[in-house]
Amino acid sequence: MGRCREEANGIGKRYMHQLRFHGFMVFCFSAAEVEWLNKLQNHWRELLYGIRKGVEAPNIAAGKKEVHRNYKNAVN
Numbered sequence: 001m002g003r004c005r006e007e008a009n010g011i012g013k014r015y016m017h018q019l020r021f022h023g024f025m026v027f028c029f030s031a032a033e034v035e036w037l038n039k040l041q042n043h044w045r046e047l048l049y050g051i052r053k054g055v056e057a058p059n060i061a062a063g064k065k066e067v068h069r070n071y072k073n074a075v076n
C-alpha cells in the first residue's frame with residue numbers, strides 16, 4: 001500500500017480532489033491501475049482545458065459521462 005500511495009500522489013492531489021468531488025473513489029492496487037489513473041488524469045486535464053477555452057456544455061457533459069462509464073468498466 002505504501003508504493004500505491006506514492007504512485008497515487010504522483011497524479012496530483014488537485015486531480016484526486018476533482019475525482020472525489022465528482023463522486024469517484026480513488027484507489028490503486030497495481031501498476032496497471034496507476035497507469036489507468038494517469039490516463040484519467042490526462043482526460044480530466046483535457047476536459048478542464050476545454051472548459052477554460054469555452055467548449056460547448058453538451059460536449060463537456062458527454063465527456064464526464066464517458067469518464068464515469070470508463071471508470072465503472074475499469075472497476076467492474
